[in-house]
Amino acid sequence: MGSRSGLGVVECTILEALGFLGAQPGRRFRRSARVLAVVEDRIGLAPGYAYEVLVDLVRPWTMPLLLVDGQGNFGGRGNDPAANYRYTDSRLSPAGQVALAAERGDLAPVPAGLINGNVYREGTRPPFRPRAVIEALRQVIRRSRVTSKDLIDIVGPPEFGNGCTVTGDFAALAAGRPAVLRLQARVTVSDDYGSVRIENFPPNANPDETASSIAGRAAMRDWAPRHPGLHRSARLPLRDIRDLSSQARGTDLLVCVPEPGTTAEQLRDQLLDVYGVYTTVPVALPRPLATMIRSWARAHGTEDLLASLAALENAIRVQSARG
Amino acid sequence: MFPPSSTTAGADDRLHPARDHRWHQGPGKSAGAGWPDGKYPVPVLAAAILAAEGVSFLLVGSAALWLHGEPIAVGDADLVVEPGEQNLGRLGDALARLALRPRVVPRVRDFPLLDLVSVPTSYGRVDCLLERGRVDWVRLRQSSVRIPVADASVLVASGADVWALRRQFKE
Numbered sequence: 001m002g003s004r005s006g007l008g009v010v011e012c013t014i015l016e017a018l019g020f021l022g023a024q025p026g027r028r029f030r031r032s033a034r035v036l037a038v039v040e041d042r043i044g045l046a047p048g049y050a051y052e053v054l055v056d057l058v059r060p061w062t063m064p065l066l067l068v069d070g071q072g073n074f075g076g077r078g079n080d081p082a083a084n085y086r087y088t089d090s091r092l093s094p095a096g097q098v099a100l101a102a103e104r105g106d107l108a109p110v111p112a113g114l115i116n117g118n119v120y121r122e123g124t125r126p127p128f129r130p131r132a133v134i135e136a137l138r139q140v141i142r143r144s145r146v147t148s149k150d151l152i153d154i155v156g157p158p159e160f161g162n163g164c165t166v167t168g169d170f171a172a173l174a175a176g177r178p179a180v181l182r183l184q185a186r187v188t189v190s191d192d193y194g195s196v197r198i199e200n201f202p203p204n205a206n207p208d209e210t211a212s213s214i215a216g217r218a219a220m221r222d223w224a225p226r227h228p229g230l231h232r233s234a235r236l237p238l239r240d241i242r243d244l245s246s247q248a249r250g251t252d253l254l255v256c257v258p259e260p261g262t263t264a265e266q267l268r269d270q271l272l273d274v275y276g277v278y279t280t281v282p283v284a285l286p287r288p289l290a291t292m293i294r295s296w297a298r299a300h301g302t303e304d305l306l307a308s309l310a311a312l313e314n315a316i317r318v319q320s321a322r323g
Numbered sequence: 324m325f326p327p328s329s330t331t332a333g334a335d336d337r338l339h340p341a342r343d344h345r346w347h348q349g350p351g352k353s354a355g356a357g358w359p360d361g362k363y364p365v366p367v368l369a370a371a372i373l374a375a376e377g378v379s380f381l382l383v384g385s386a387a388l389w390l391h392g393e394p395i396a397v398g399d400a401d402l403v404v405e406p407g408e409q410n411l412g413r414l415g416d417a418l419a420r421l422a423l424r425p426r427v428v429p430r431v432r433d434f435p436l437l438d439l440v441s442v443p444t445s446y447g448r449v450d451c452l453l454e455r456g457r458v459d460w461v462r463l464r465q466s467s468v469r470i471p472v473a474d475a476s477v478l479v480a481s482g483a484d485v486w487a488l489r490r491q492f493k494e
Contacts, residue, residue: 180398209423213445216420223375229474230375234368234446273365275447276423280398 004300005099006113007067008121010053013039015067015100018092025097025318029071029089036085051085056120058090061203063116064127064161066319067096077201077252078208078245094315098308108303110312111137111296117158120203124284126158126173126181130316133293134309140297141305148290155289163200168283176288184278187271189264190255196268198254202279207252210276211243214256217274236270237262363472364389364397369421369446371472376417379405381460381467382479383452383488390470391482399448403463403480404456411435414451418442421449455488 005012017038023030032054036047056062058070061077072088075081082088092100101107115133117125136154139146157170160183168181183202190197201207218238224231239259245252258267271277285292297305363371366386373380382390384401404414415431421444422428428442438454455463466481480488 206423210445213423217445221372221375223372227371227375227473227475230368230371230472233363233473234372274445275365275443276445280448 004102004109019100023091025094029091032085032088055082061162062120065095065115069093094318098312098315108305108308109300126283129159151290164202174289178284181281196256204279365446366400370400371475374477375475378414379410383485387479387485401450403452406457
């Protein structure tokens with residue numbers, strides 16, 4: 001792990017490779033195959049493996065702090081995979097450039113790993129709001145007596161960045177105990193009360209699979225005549241489902257139409273319990289959250305952390321402005 | 324501080340004001356007959372569907388405790404599956420129909436070699452404890468009870484056995 005950014009070895013090496021190739025923000029993209037060749041040269045990781053991580057660093061739904069800008073087909077959230085690395089391009093994002101500068105020692109350390117977590121690669125550390133983590137670190141640096149409660153309040157619960165609702169035992173998580181988070185897509189009744197809209201899918205849900213499973217749950221089963229009561233309880237009263245996702249806008253939207261005799265509200269309530277519309281993620285922090293934040297600031301206390309935090313915040317602002 | 328707990332409805336209303344919180348609470352001592360409005364935690368429905376598909380298994384874990392009337396959050400369906408070629412064949416077919424990704428269901432001919440088959444379905448995760456079935460089926464079956472779920476019947480391990488398994492593997 002990069003000790004000055006908290007990022008994983010492969011993530012750091014990808015950033016180094018992009019920096020080595022001169023793929024800075026605002027400059028021209030480099031073919032991903034070239035980037036991965038540098039990664040293989042440095043740590044011996046075959047391109048196929050490293051590309052999976054590179055794709056994660058580009059996709060806006062995987063982590064709150066995007067470290068790499070991508071050009072080309074990096075795939076969708078459904079069953080559409082990224083194009084081969086011979087056909088995609090990448091370069092450092094502004095936040096990636098700050099993280100790389102921290103790793104190189106040109107800047108004081110930045111909490112990129114703390115912000116992004118690693119659940120996107122089936123780790124247990126969840127992501128947090130970037131600006132909240134930065135603010136908590138600022139408070140530790142400026143006010144040595146800031147309480148753990150204050151820090152936890154500032155950081156807030158995990159946030160997955162795509163608008164899905166997160167519930168769970170946040171107190172346990174903040175205390176360093178394992179917890180299970182439930183991530184819920186936004187499920188709303190349409191303005192005309194005729195259908196139900198599902199959007200803001202959890203990052204670990206596949207909208208294509210969810211659409212298939214919703215349709216499957218509306219189908220008649222072989223055992224339905226023998227168990228009509230179970231069929232009524234388990235079946236979704238669905239007349240139609242439409243996938244109105246727009247790859248161009250990067251949004252995923254399913255519209256479900258209830259069958260006659262069922263209101264959209266009733267269908268909405270049942271859809272909330274479909275796995276895919278919600279998902280679960282086991283999470284755990286290696287130490288209590290407040291301790292992690294304090295020890296991060298203490299470990300790098302002699303460097304100009306406020307300057308590096310300001311640089312990271314500015315990079316986030318630039319990326320947000322670009323949408 | 325963060326809200327205290329996920330298992331209490333409305334615990335995190337500060338963050339999520341609407342009907343977002345849907346961890347299933349047990350129905351109390353009237354569990355076996357289901358909720359008055361016929362609503363069951365979806366993992367319990369997954370177990371009932373597998374039973375309706377003709378798969379022979381014993382329900383253990385949190386779903387079993389819920390059916391025994393324990394006030395517990397049901398996260399998934401844990402099944403101790405009866406060993407036997409035909410039953411494993413029915414299990415494989417049923418899982419393929421329920422799975423979010425049918426291709427993640429292992430081949431039926433590999434089931435006798437596997438300890439656990441874990442399949443995400445639209446009713447939540449279904450964990451099939453195949454090794455436990457090979458080792459303990461006869462013993463667990465003796466003290467099991469049948470509990471109705473809607474108009475299907477699910478074989479559920481006794482409360483003592485469920486707690487014993489939980490202590491053995493979770494604590």
